[in-house]
Amino acid sequence: MIDLYYWTTPNGHKITIFLEEANVPYTLHPVNIGQGDQFKPEFLKISPNNRIPAIVDQAPTGGGAPISLFESGAILQYLAEKTGQFLPPDLRGRTEVLQWLNWQMGGLGPMLGQNHHFSGYAPEKIPYAINRYVKETARLYGVLNQRLADRDYVAGDYSIADMAMYPWIVPHAMQGQDLNDFPHLQRxxxxxxxxxxVRQAYDQAKTINPAPKAFSDEEKKLLFNLEK
Incomplete structure (x- = not known):
């Protein structure tokens, strides 16, 4: 029913987590971003920003032609609405989930992505940039830790907001963070x-990319648009 164009990144994991949680049939189409698959014309028709993940719903609600989507937050919301799962139907519950989903999309993901880049991928180690994004990561972890001080999940019940955030916390050590400093977040x-x-989603990743390794210099040039 769902064709998922995917690689084993935090944003990719968001969608496999949802599909596994909701028990939605899907077919994985690997998009190897280190090899430049994201620039192939057939993928750009689905994801014009040349980023994973993207989906094609072959059987949209109400029928008609298949629907394609890119941007992980939009995909999560679409799938939640399609299945009636992990997004409350009431105004207040829905608003709570969507504001935290957008917090992840606009803050947690981009800032942690910059942390990954300057700490692990940049060809030049720039102390100011590394310090800037490690500190911002700690600040965002603190926001999330405080939010979780009096509730089990980010927006009440387990939802697409939690699914969006979790994969970005998985590489916390790479981000210079110790979860012992954030006990509610750690729980x-x-x-x-x-x-x-969630375990099944990550096991699925191992079938696609069984031995993740550091990007080569050529792959970094491709991924980060560096001068050749």
């Missing part, structure tokens, strides 16, 4: 990590 993280659907 939430361990709870989600133990969910069978």
């Amino acid at each position: 939430w993280f361990e709870t989600i990590a133990a969910r069978p659907a």
Whole structure:
């Protein structure tokens, strides 16, 4: 029913987690971003920003032609609405989930992505940039930790907001963070990590990219638009 164009990144994991949690049939189409698959014309028709993930719903609600989507937050919302799962139907519950989903899309993901880049991928180690994004990561972890001080999940019940955030916390050590410093976040993280659907999503990743390794210099040039 769902064709998922995917690679084993935090944004890719968001969608496999949802599909496994909701028990939605899907077919994985690997898009190897280190090899430049994201620039192929057939993929750009689905994802014009040349980023994964993207989906094609072959059987949209109401029928008609297949629907394609890019941007992980939009995909999560679409799938939640399609299946009636992990997004509350009431105004207040829905608003709570969507504001935290957008917090992840606009803040947590981009800032942690910059942390990954300057700490691990940049050809030149720039102390100011590394320090800037490690500190911003800690600030965002603190926001999430405080939010989770009096609730099990980010927006009440387990939702697409949690699915969006969890994969970005998985590489916390790479981000210069110790979850012991954020006890409420750590409890939430361990709870989600133990969910069978989440484990299945990460097991699925191993079938696509069984031995993840550091990007080569050529792959970095491709990924980050560096001068050749």
